[in-house]
Amino acid sequence: MGHSRAEKAQSRKRILAAAATRIREAGLDGISVGELMKSVNLTHGGFYGHFESRAQLIAAALEQALADGDQAVAAHVGERGATVKSIVNSYLSPAHRDHPSSGCAIPTLAGEVGRADPEVRAIMAQQLAKGFRLMGEAVGEADQDTEQFAASAWSMMIGAMMISRVMAGDPLADRVLAHARKSILELADLHGGRKS
Amino acid sequence: MGHSRAEKAQSRKRILAAAATRIREAGLDGISVGELMKSVNLTHGGFYGHFESRAQLIAAALEQALADGDQAVAAHVGERGATVKSIVNSYLSPAHRDHPSSGCAIPTLAGEVGRADPEVRAIMAQQLAKGFRLMGEAVGEADQDTEQFAASAWSMMIGAMMISRVMAGDPLADRVLAHARKSILELADLHGGRKS
DNA sequence: TGTACATCAGTGAACGCGCGTTCACTGATGTAC
DNA sequence: TGTACATCAGTGAACGCGCGTTCACTGATGTAC
Numbered sequence: 243m244g245h246s247r248a249e250k251a252q253s254r255k256r257i258l259a260a261a262a263t264r265i266r267e268a269g270l271d272g273i274s275v276g277e278l279m280k281s282v283n284l285t286h287g288g289f290y291g292h293f294e295s296r297a298q299l300i301a302a303a304l305e306q307a308l309a310d311g312d313q314a315v316a317a318h319v320g321e322r323g324a325t326v327k328s329i330v331n332s333y334l335s336p337a338h339r340d341h342p343s344s345g346c347a348i349p350t351l352a353g354e355v356g357r358a359d360p361e362v363r364a365i366m367a368q369q370l371a372k373g374f375r376l377m378g379e380a381v382g383e384a385d386q387d388t389e390q391f392a393a394s395a396w397s398m399m400i401g402a403m404m405i406s407r408v409m410a411g412d413p414l415a416d417r418v419l420a421h422a423r424k425s426i427l428e429l430a431d432l433h434g435g436r437k438s
Numbered sequence: 439m440g441h442s443r444a445e446k447a448q449s450r451k452r453i454l455a456a457a458a459t460r461i462r463e464a465g466l467d468g469i470s471v472g473e474l475m476k477s478v479n480l481t482h483g484g485f486y487g488h489f490e491s492r493a494q495l496i497a498a499a500l501e502q503a504l505a506d507g508d509q510a511v512a513a514h515v516g517e518r519g520a521t522v523k524s525i526v527n528s529y530l531s532p533a534h535r536d537h538p539s540s541g542c543a544i545p546t547l548a549g550e551v552g553r554a555d556p557e558v559r560a561i562m563a564q565q566l567a568k569g570f571r572l573m574g575e576a577v578g579e580a581d582q583d584t585e586q587f588a589a590s591a592w593s594m595m596i597g598a599m600m601i602s603r604v605m606a607g608d609p610l611a612d613r614v615l616a617h618a619r620k621s622i623l624e625l626a627d628l629h630g631g632r633k634s
Numbered sequence: 635t636g637t638a639c640a641t642c643a644g645t646g647a648a649c650g651c652g653c654g655t656t657c658a659c660t661g662a663t664g665t666a667c
Numbered sequence: 668t669g670t671a672c673a674t675c676a677g678t679g680a681a682c683g684c685g686c687g688t689t690c691a692c693t694g695a696t697g698t699a700c
Contacts, residue, residue, distance in 0.1 A: 249676075250675085250676060250677095253676075253677085267553065268553065269467075269549070269550060269553065271465075271467045272553075274652080274653065274654085275653080275654060275655085276652080276653075276654090284676095284677070284678090285677070285678050285679065286654085286655090286678095286679085287655090287656085287657085287677075287678055287679060287680090288676070288677045288678070289654090289655090290654095290655070290656080291675090291676065291677070292676095295654080295655085296653095296654060296655090342552075342553070349549065349597075350549055350552070350553075351549060352549060352600040352601065352603075352604055353465070353545065353546055353547060353548060353549035353550060353600060354465060354549060354550070355604055356538075356546070356600060356603035356604050356606075357463065357464065357465065357468075357538070357546075357603075360607070363604055363605075363606070366604050367604050367605045367608060370601055370604065370605065371610070389613065389617065390617040390620060390621060391621075393598070393601070393613070393614045393617040393618065394594060394598075394617050394618055394620075394621035396597065396601065397593075397594045397595075397597035397598035397601055397614065397617075397618050398590060398593045398594045398597055399597065400596075400597035400600060400601065401545075401592065401593035401594055401595065401596035401597030401598070401600070402589070402590075402593035402597070404548040404549060404552060404596060404597070404600075405548065405566055405589070405592065405593055405596065407548075407552035407553075408548055408551055408552050408559050408562050408563050408566065409559075409563045409566065410552075410559070411556070412563060414567070417585065417589070418589045418593065421585065421586040421589040421590050421593075422589065422590055422593050424586060424590075425586065425587075425590035425593075425625055428625065428628055429621055429624065429625070432624055432628075445643075446642085446643060446644095449643080449644085470685080470686065470687085471686080471687060471688085472685080472686075472687085480643095480644070480645090481644070481645050481646065482645095482646085482687085482688090483644075483645055483646060483647090483688090483689085483690085484643070484644045484645070485687090485688090486687095486688070486689080487642090487643065487644070488643095491687080491688085492686095492687060492688090
């Protein structure tokens with residue numbers, strides 16, 4: 243058991259990574275300090291050497307979870323740019339639906355975050371605004387309709403993912419994802435996105 | 439304090455109504471047996487005269503909450519029929535966003551339900567299928583695209599409502615609702631709904 | 635009509651449990667000489 | 668290089684608390700005679 247100072251930062255990272263994964267599969271309330279610490283082979287008492295409180299951990303874990311999911315989208319909108327089609331195809335996939343713990347935190351947690359403290363809501367709100375921007379870049383040059391398209395596409399992606407998860411097991415669950423993919427592309431065409 | 443047998447059914451209704459309201463403002467985990475009973479002026483012990491367990495209450499309350507919200511939509515799709523526009527305008531309103539406890543349970547609870555037992559998921563899945571049907575009726579005669587439109591419109595309504603709640607307080611929150619309303623009407627036009 | 639009794643909706647003390655949090659401690663690490 | 672000491676990441680017992688659930692009970696109601 244190493245106890246060097248350099249290892250403390252690594253422990254914190256492991257705790258945070260486990261928490262970011264766990265809240266995506268069990269919700270903000272689905273995590274307990276004891277379970278979390280046990281999952282990274284530590285005891286519960288050590289937790290408070292890394293975080294002030296469970297509430298602060300939740301906020302940090304949400305931020306981390308959003309950052310994780312962000313990379314999945316951002317990877318598609320790199321320097322060479324991504325198309326609406328490529329974003330939508332990877333986001334609205336059955337694989338993403340079936341693995342929430344490594345996916346986008348927004349559909350999983352938006353309901354709970356919507357009724358959380360303003361500070362917690364702000365964390366996700368900022369990520370949403372960033373997502374809108376990325377989606378706007380993907381659809382092409384910014385005109386008046388860009389915000390409408392970006393907000394609508396995100397609304398549809400999040401809603402379709404949640405519906406598909408509720409219906410998982412039913413063939414309709416896959417069709418919901420496919421319908422949303424198609425509708426978003428139709429909207430992109432309507433709003434002048436040549437790259438879609 | 440009346441203790442007649444006829445009043446027992448009324449007590450159950452009051453408990454269930456309070457629970458249906460409460461889960462929409464605090465989530466499935468945001469309700470405790472003690473608090474719930476106190477809110478209807480009863481003591482916690484009496485709870486088990488009405489429900490087998492907290493888990494069973496949650497399932498019944500979810501069903502009740504969905505039925506409550508259903509009437510709001512169904513009222514628009516009465517015998518004379520409602521338009522997509524009238525559904526979307528009432529659903530995607532700032533008033534609905536700001537009063538989740540009396541609104542549709544789907545955006546509020548879909549995240550938690552998505553990771554719940556299959557029995558609980560089935561309750562909401564059934565309501566979603568019903569909502570798709572109502573939306574399909576509103577858009578006009580059923581063609582091949584009807585399911586696509588209905589699923590996409592519901593996805594967008596649910597997603598936009600959740601996003602708007604997360605962003606509440608920011609002017610963008612209202613615009614997200616407006617953008618979704620407009621995009622749904624555009625999709626309705628595209629899919630031949632004359633009544634939109 | 636009036637009395638005695640059975641019913642049963644609701645009461646409230648008690649239970650075991652897991653939670654978040656505190657804190658005196660341990661023992662491996664890195665440093666000073 | 669080897670020994671003595673300070674640091675501090677992590678340990679684990681203990682705390683108060685609220686939870687879901689149980690159960691012996693109370694007392695108002697409806698019924699039987």
